[in-house]
Amino acid sequence: MKTERSHELFSRAQALMPGGVNSPVRAFKSVGGEPFFATRAEGAYLFDVDGNRYIDYIGSWGPMIAGHAHPQVLAAVERTMRDGLSFGVPNALEVTMAEAITRIAPSCEMVRMVNSGTEATLSAIRVARGATGRTRIVKFEGCYHGHGDSFLVKAGSGVMTLGLPNSPGVPAALADLTLTLPFNDFDAATALFDDVGDTIAGLIIEPIVGNANCILPRDGYLQHLRALCTRHGAVLIFDEVMTGFRVALGGAQQRYGVTPDLTTFGKIIGGGMPVGAYGGKRELMAQVAPSGPIYQAGTLSGNPVAMAAGLATLALIEAPGFHDALERSTHALCDGLEAAARDAGVAFHTVRAPGMFGLYFREGPVETFDDAKASDTGRFNRFFHAMLERGVYLAPSAFEAGFLSSAHADAEIAATITAAREAFAIAKAG
Numbered sequence: 001m002k003t004e005r006s007h008e009l010f011s012r013a014q015a016l017m018p019g020g021v022n023s024p025v026r027a028f029k030s031v032g033g034e035p036f037f038a039t040r041a042e043g044a045y046l047f048d049v050d051g052n053r054y055i056d057y058i059g060s061w062g063p064m065i066a067g068h069a070h071p072q073v074l075a076a077v078e079r080t081m082r083d084g085l086s087f088g089v090p091n092a093l094e095v096t097m098a099e100a101i102t103r104i105a106p107s108c109e110m111v112r113m114v115n116s117g118t119e120a121t122l123s124a125i126r127v128a129r130g131a132t133g134r135t136r137i138v139k140f141e142g143c144y145h146g147h148g149d150s151f152l153v154k155a156g157s158g159v160m161t162l163g164l165p166n167s168p169g170v171p172a173a174l175a176d177l178t179l180t181l182p183f184n185d186f187d188a189a190t191a192l193f194d195d196v197g198d199t200i201a202g203l204i205i206e207p208i209v210g211n212a213n214c215i216l217p218r219d220g221y222l223q224h225l226r227a228l229c230t231r232h233g234a235v236l237i238f239d240e241v242m243t244g245f246r247v248a249l250g251g252a253q254q255r256y257g258v259t260p261d262l263t264t265f266g267k268i269i270g271g272g273m274p275v276g277a278y279g280g281k282r283e284l285m286a287q288v289a290p291s292g293p294i295y296q297a298g299t300l301s302g303n304p305v306a307m308a309a310g311l312a313t314l315a316l317i318e319a320p321g322f323h324d325a326l327e328r329s330t331h332a333l334c335d336g337l338e339a340a341a342r343d344a345g346v347a348f349h350t351v352r353a354p355g356m357f358g359l360y361f362r363e364g365p366v367e368t369f370d371d372a373k374a375s376d377t378g379r380f381n382r383f384f385h386a387m388l389e390r391g392v393y394l395a396p397s398a399f400e401a402g403f404l405s406s407a408h409a410d411a412e413i414a415a416t417i418t419a420a421r422e423a424f425a426i427a428k429a430g
């Protein structure tokens, strides 16, 4: 596989940007080797500077649920940008976006647009702290909520990928206000709330964990956390930056029938442009400036071009049957990979949710962070590179989820499984 031009670009990049990238997980640190540099993307495919084509199971880490460069999204961007790129005053598309989010996720009576998932989660815990007057937050080991100081405690995604227990630069006084729980452990959650529940401002969770590989909530677990937060007056925050609009149109809260007090969004609602959002109960959101004292702001929040890209993407995924089809293709992919692994005699397990999946080189089930960590990362890394050489781009970390789009059709899934048959043998050989 030709990699000369990517190599040359990466050499230049490393002298100019930390690790040669603008986001750590892109650097291939945990899987080894060097990242490829993309030139363009279309549908289910990425193309790199050396002329290689990949079936893309990352989709820019979630936004590209309708496939890359969808004509309707591009047309909306082109149409909108001709009237100006940013106004710094309200524009009608912000209202349309707020109407769409509050309609699709009715737990959000009010919403505020921001520019990233990190901004959304930072703001949500500030609202929880401001509204309750309490200071402690609860997060879950392995969950990632962006790079806000309070979240870089036993976090997942790139923090875990790089094996960073917690990040330097986060004052201990602040980190001490973040309590962590093991995901899917009912008793640990009950014990913590019984002990200090009345000091907890908010609990933030990925309702389906997508940043420690992929882990589903056990039956009743989200309901259990809902009851604990209600009983102790803590704000329940669903971080749906990844799951929102993906695992169901209304996200994990619709799929599991649990209503959070606040929800954070990102990725899909920007359609590839920088967008995040947070929203929830009116009594909480009304406390955000300028209607209330809890401050949060952003120069480009609600940017018309970003709103146009997000709204065009939401219009595509609201099509009847969109998520059913996405769920079917996710199962087809994972069933095929598991069959290929069985034929190769490799211990392998997949965790699935509509449009997202986790690959584990171990027998199932995988229901906790410790289960996820017991996967054979050496085999994953060899599998990753064998698949890349065969034109399939998986998450460059054993601790990330993969993503499908509506552009991943039978042909792409069949080609992926064909590549996997060889890649499993290579992974096993060591």
Ligand code: KE4
Pocket: 023, 024, 025, 026, 061, 116, 117, 118, 119, 121, 144, 145, 146, 147, 157, 158, 206, 210, 211, 239, 240, 241, 242, 266, 267, 276, 400
């Ligand atoms: P951003 O600030 O990266 O837009 O969103 C942070 C975030 C918040 N919450 C959840 C559940 C998330 O998954 C993320 C970001 N996801 C990672 C992928 N694991 C983004 C990829 C990256 O860091 O480059």
